[in-house]
Amino acid sequence: MSCLEVSKEGKFKEEAEEVTLDGSVDWHGRPAIRAKSGRWVAGTIILLNQGLATLAFFGVGVNLVLFLTRVLGQDNADAANNVSKWTGTVYLFSLVGAFLSDSYWGRYKTCAIFQGIFVLGLVFLSLSSYLSLLRPKGCGSELLHCGKHSSLEMGMFYLSIYLIALGNGGYQPNIATFGADQFDEEHSKEGYSKVAFFSYFYLALNLGSLFSNTILGYFEDEGIWALGFWVSAGSAFAALVLFLVGTPRYRHFKPCGNPLSRFCQVLVAAWRKLGVQMTSNGEDLYVVDEEESSTNSNNRKIILHTHGFKFLDRAAYISSRDLDDKKGGFYNPWRLCPITQVEEVKCILRLLPIWLCTIIYSVVFTQMASLFVEQGAAMKTTIYHFRIPPASMSSFDILSVAVFIFFYRRVIDPLVGKLKKTKSKGLTELQRMGIGLVIAVMAMVSAGIVECYRLKYAKHGTSSLSIFWQVPQYALVGASEVFMYVGQLEFFNAQTPERVKELWKCSLYDFNLTRELCE
Structure with missing residues (x-):
């Protein structure tokens, strides 16, 4: 028995001191010990961080155009133009964050610094709204708009929202790759966990946006702007604290140069x-x-x-x-x-055609933000005495994403692995992206069929057809995201050279930001 115990003890000690095979290092720059760093402990922290940060960002971004019209008194055209400029600035700042991460700071430092800027911007926005912009008290709803504001008050507002753009833009392209860094792709078990991480990362993003689109969206639509902004600021602060708490567990890769x-x-x-x-x-x-x-x-x-x-x-x-x-x-x-x-340059050139194909997929989201909402507004939107906002139907898209992520990982992936009888589990990334495109086509066909029936029952510009007939098209869009977007994340993370990984992630982040703001 003593020999057996010594043997087991030696085995456990060997496993405890095993270093990662992918060259990752710990916080002190030493080779990362597998049992003491990374894996799902660090991965779960990053998933929670992503969900909280997403809630905070879209708590501001989704209803920003309403804030500009109801609180700042801008007309619809100016408000839409200013939101477009703000969104474009987030895109530009994502390039800044990716460049700094790849060239100088590394992913951890870049994420920490830009998250701090993000929190600062949200606190400024909450303070300026509570102390000066929301005057007279109770204004900002659809019925009561606010008065005029001074140049200083407007300057503080724009400073705060562009700090938010800088913080979120610099942080988001790096966090997904930093999360993937916590899993050693050279290790069979951790390599599979790395693939699964992207699915759960997208799930965390959707759950965060679901809360911001529903609860915070309701508060802000009712004119309770200060509470909505403070919740966003608190969520961002909690995300930053959680991220810093996980510091001793993270695995790192040093910057690779410009x-x-x-x-x-x-x-x-x-x-x-x-x-x-x-x-x-x-x-x-x-x-x-x-x-x-x-x-x-x-x-x-x-x-x-x-x-x-x-x-x-x-x-x-x-x-x-x-x-x-x-x-x-x-x-x-x-x-x-x-x-x-x-x-490395050849790899980028080979990936360009695939990336261009994914741009076509964004057309579906454009329709979901415009055509689907307009279609819902012309349908029966009441159940008893409760009115359903047409834009809130996008919640079914988010719920569909959550359901299909678990369905794919727990049912489809193991089943395909058994049928293929190979070591690689499930469908390849490109196969999933292709399936996502097919499901997206089915979603648009479903929307077309609903439109035909809506017109059939239309009278005097409205239709007696219930808005819940839109649920299938939203659910299909959500299912297509699980295959298309998650497959896209995994594909480009695996195929992109290490030195340009963050810059390439900017294109995926820009696509995803457009998707979420559309919802």
């Missing part, structure tokens, strides 16, 4: 060597430099040479001038690039 300059270096170097003659076997290509090799353990993986986009291979061609430079201990990165750097 991704934009690396991309441009390949293009410039290839252009400079357009006239050179290269061998077909690739023996004259620059594989890797000493610095790249020494830092490869920090998740900077060497990418093997491929034969596509051959014109870019010229950037890695070693000319006589490059040989002379290397003998002197220096080479010009704008004339010679390692083949891994060239392959």
Whole structure:
């Protein structure tokens, strides 16, 4: 028995001291110990953080146009224009956050700093609304609009909402990747957990937006703006505290350098060597430099040479001038690039067509924000004496997302894995994205059928057809999101080179922000 106990103790000790295989490090910069860092402890903290931060942001963003018209006295055109500018600014700030994360700060520091700015903006908005903007008391509802405001009061308002844009824009593109960093993709069990994380991440985002679209949306629609903003500020503060509490458990990857300059270096170097003659076997290509090799353990993986986009291979061609430079201990990165750097650019070019296809999917959300709401407004929206706001029907979309995420992970994924009889579980990312597009088409067909019946029962501009006939089209849109958007997150996280991962995530964040504001 004593020998068995010693054997077990040694095994547990070995597992406790096992380091991750993907090169991640802990808070002190040491190789991350698997049992003491990351995994679902850190992942759950980040999921809760995402849900609370989403609630806070959309608690402001969803009804911002109503605040501008009812409280600040702007007309509909000016209010819509200002909200569009604000949304566009969030997009731009997402690029800033991604650039700083990739180049200098890393994901953890970027998330922490921008979340602090986010909380500051929400506190400023809550204070300015409570102390000066909501005057006379009780104004801001549909029946009672507020009076005029001074330039200082307007300046404080715009400062607060653009601080919110800066904080959320810089934080959001990084948090999903930082959450995925908590799972070692080189480990079989953690690799599968990493795939599951993206589904739960999207679920957390939807649950946060569900609360902001319903409860906070109701408060703000009734003119209780200050309470809604304070709830958003409290939620953002709780998200920040929760994020900081998890600091000892997080796994980190050090910044990989400026991704934009690396991309441009390949293009410039290839252009400079357009006239050179290269061998077909690739023996004259620059594989890797000493610095790249020494830092490869920090998740900077060497990418093997491929034969596509051959014109870019010229950037890695070693000319006589490059040989002379290397003998002197220096080479010009704008004339010679390692083949891994060239392959990173090739990866981006190969991903572009797939990314462009996903843009088409956003058309469905445009219809959900406009056509679906207009259709619902022309239907019977009352049950007994209770009126259902047409825009609130998007709650069925969010509920559908929650249901289908669990259904896919618990039913479809294991079933497909058994049928395929392979080590990889479930459908591939591209297969899911394709299924998502098909379901999106079904949603629009459903909306068209409902419209035909609405017109059939229409009298004097309204219809006796109940608004609940819209539930199937909203549910189908939600199901399509589970396949399309979650598959998109997983695909681009797996296929994008590490050095440009955050910048690429900006495009996904911009798509998702448009989706949520549409709801």
